[in-house]
Amino acid sequence: MKTVQDYIRTIPDFPIEGIMFRDVTTLFADPRGFRMAIDQLIHAFAGREIDKVVGLEARGFILGGAIAHQLSVGFVPIRKAGKLPGKTLSQDYTLEYGTATMEVHDDAIEAGERVLVIDDLLATGGTAEAGIKLLEQLGAQIVGCGFVIDLPELGGAKLLDQMGVEVHSLCAFDGH
Template sequence: MSFDECYIKSVMRTIPDWPEPGVMFRDITPLFKDPKALRMISDEFIQRYIDTDITHIASIDARGFLISSIMAYQLNIPLVLVRKKGKLPGKTIQREYALEYGTAAVEMQIDAVTEGDKVLVFDDLIATGGTVLAACTIIKELGAEVYETATLIDLPDLGGSEKIQQSGIPVHALLAYEGL
């Protein structure tokens, strides 16, 4: 089964004016009800990384967990979680990032990755890039290397993927949607 962008986009939903007026929300939840679509997406990512030297996948809260867990299982590498502040037990390291109005923070457990690890950062969507860049900062502070950022959806008009690339981190997106 090969990747079919048109099929994947036909399964996804766009919900206008959610969570606020003017936003076109790209809803990936229908993909999880469609085994063919989920397999296509998962297989596409797995094939991209099967012959690389990545040692871990760092997945960002929360929809990204669903696809990245399949990837980690198939690639036989650890999956580590990047969660919203206050959601992980034990000792953590956190970084704040800017939102349109205010800030938010993500965190990882301090033993999630170590020096010498090559980490793929996975999120379901890149908008402004703040979450991904905060995750990458934590990974680097823990001594690991960020191999690449992978995402199902890129919203290039919001500039996040460009910001990530300007920081020296490659970005791979399966789909792109213009506009907000």
């Protein structure tokens, strides 16, 4: 029987030499694989009260939208700077190759709402950390973070754990 990991393609030397890129588009393209990933992410947080699902740009939108639909709750995107109209809150974060900024609408979450944060991949944890900090500024209660892939050697799960956030990943790969 296939696992979620079996649907993920690895592309060597992308975006730079030495990186093994874990491509979830092959998972998304397969109806069984995509359904399996959504079901397993939902199952990881079964029985928890969730008011909204938050997707981190960009593949987190695909996963998060499907999960929000299945849970019959709202969906909130956290986007790269300059992509959202209206008033936003911003949070800078560090990437392997520089810095970036994430934004969320300042009225996207009401204080006290319970949110589930979703993305495709957890590497250093910088993107998720920035998203969590934005949500906390809005008064959200973080139920947890769900990812398809964890790259444990890069320490993202440890970072989020140190922040007191529950992390669930469907599979892990060694290396970058």
